[in-house]
Amino acid sequence: MVKLPEWRGKDVFRKYGLPTPKGQVVKSADEVEGAIRSGAVPLPCVVKAQVLAGGRGKGGAVRFANTVEEARAATTAILGLEFKGERVREVLLEEKLSIGRELYLALALDRTARQPILMTSSSGGVEIESVADDAIDRQPIHPFPGLVAYQRRRAARSLRLDGDLAKQLDRLLGSLWKAWEGEDAELVEINPLGVVGDRLVALDAKVIVEDDAAFRHPEYAEVRDDRTPLEEIAREEEIAFVQLDGTIGVIANGAGLTMATLDVLKELGGDPGVFLDLGGTDDPKKVAQAFLLMAKAKPRAVFLNIFGGVTRCDTVAKGLIEAREAIPEGERFPLVARIRGNREKEGVELLRGAGVTSVPDLRASAEAVIAAAGARR
Ligand code: GDP
Numbered sequence: 001m002v003k004l005p006e007w008r009g010k011d012v013f014r015k016y017g018l019p020t021p022k023g024q025v026v027k028s029a030d031e032v033e034g035a036i037r038s039g040a041v042p043l044p045c046v047v048k049a050q051v052l053a054g055g056r057g058k059g060g061a062v063r064f065a066n067t068v069e070e071a072r073a074a075t076t077a078i079l080g081l082e083f084k085g086e087r088v089r090e091v092l093l094e095e096k097l098s099i100g101r102e103l104y105l106a107l108a109l110d111r112t113a114r115q116p117i118l119m120t121s122s123s124g125g126v127e128i129e130s131v132a133d134d135a136i137d138r139q140p141i142h143p144f145p146g147l148v149a150y151q152r153r154r155a156a157r158s159l160r161l162d163g164d165l166a167k168q169l170d171r172l173l174g175s176l177w178k179a180w181e182g183e184d185a186e187l188v189e190i191n192p193l194g195v196v197g198d199r200l201v202a203l204d205a206k207v208i209v210e211d212d213a214a215f216r217h218p219e220y221a222e223v224r225d226d227r228t229p230l231e232e233i234a235r236e237e238e239i240a241f242v243q244l245d246g247t248i249g250v251i252a253n254g255a256g257l258t259m260a261t262l263d264v265l266k267e268l269g270g271d272p273g274v275f276l277d278l279g280g281t282d283d284p285k286k287v288a289q290a291f292l293l294m295a296k297a298k299p300r301a302v303f304l305n306i307f308g309g310v311t312r313c314d315t316v317a318k319g320l321i322e323a324r325e326a327i328p329e330g331e332r333f334p335l336v337a338r339i340r341g342n343r344e345k346e347g348v349e350l351l352r353g354a355g356v357t358s359v360p361d362l363r364a365s366a367e368a369v370i371a372a373a374g375a376r377r
């Protein structure tokens with residue numbers, strides 16, 4: 001998930017012609033005066049913490065300032081905050097607009113409907129979770145035509161906008177759809193969309209870029225912060241690798257078997273942490289890379305649970321043997337293997353040669369790895 005901070009979200013909005021307030025992002029209080037004197041930030045202004053969590057308004061992370069001194073003080077105060085566990089490193093300064101009504105507008109991916117949906121509500125400005133269900137209008141959008149005319153009209157009605165404001169909304173929805181498509185978004189949320197005199201203005205911006213499309217957006221590479229350093233390496237090496245708390249590492253193939261292995265370990269009182277899905281690898285080098293990565297995560301023991309199909313048991317065994325030699329002394333881990341299926345005999349033979357016994361029974365092998373990790377409940 002690539003979740004953009006508000007100021008980047010607003011840059012995206014501007015790129016697609018969505019109306020936003022004038023503003024500038026700063027990293028220190030010393031930049032405040034320049035931002036205001038240069039005219040980039042008109043006074044009075046709003047001072048907003050750039051954190052990914054919502055509810056900043058209520059939580060003291062959005063403040064107002066009438067003078068340079070006030071803006072400076074507010075910036076200093078906000079930069080010192082830890083908001084919902086996140087240190088504030090950037091602050092967005094923006095012109096303060098006088099808002100008539102606060103509306104809610106979002107395009108979101110509805111995974112159940114397998115379509116984007118347009119959500120609108122005239123009760124904007126508060127977190128959408130706290131808005132009554134019947135106060136939100138939801139329209140499924142077919143991805144080919146996008147937001148069509150009757151849907152845009154219905155959105156205007158649900159937001160109680162007419163006349164020129166309805167026309168503005170119509171244009172705005174066109175831009176919103178372009179942003180949705182162009183950024184490969186899974187969420188584009190404007191909350192609040194402010195009615196400012198005779199204009200509509202996006203006062204907040206939340207843009208989440210679809211993970212599977214992240215490779216098309218190198219411009220957001222530095223925004224990612226939800227991957228551990230090892231997960232980052234794994235991504236570059238195209239290995240499916242997830243690092244959670246827990247003492248047992250799991251190497252399996254296929255999402256189904258990987259998840260089932262975690263379940264079995266949990267069921268038997270083990271504490272699975274890192275897991276790695278070899279998928280349909282047919283390259284011992286790739287398998288070796290995966291083992292080296294696993295070693296870096298320093299699990300107390302590793303469970304290798306492979307069902308050979310496309311992935312052959314002997315390929316995995318070869319990769320494992322190759323990796324064992326490359327793993328530094330201090331990073332070696334006890335290993336319990338269970339390899340079955342395509343080329344099982346050859347794989348088991350190879351493993352035996354390297355001093356690893358394959359335990360064919362699932363329960364027995366899971367219990368062995370739990371014992372090796374010393375993590376019995
Ligand atoms: P969130 O609480 O983290 O979603 O942060 P928002 O960006 O939505 O800001 C919270 C609230 O601050 C908004 O709902 C508005 O009421 C208020 N706010 C933000 N910008 C302005 C502004 O330019 N003028 C005024 N009067 N209020 C603003």
Ligand code: MN
Pocket residue numbers: 125191192204
């Ligand atoms: Mn908001």
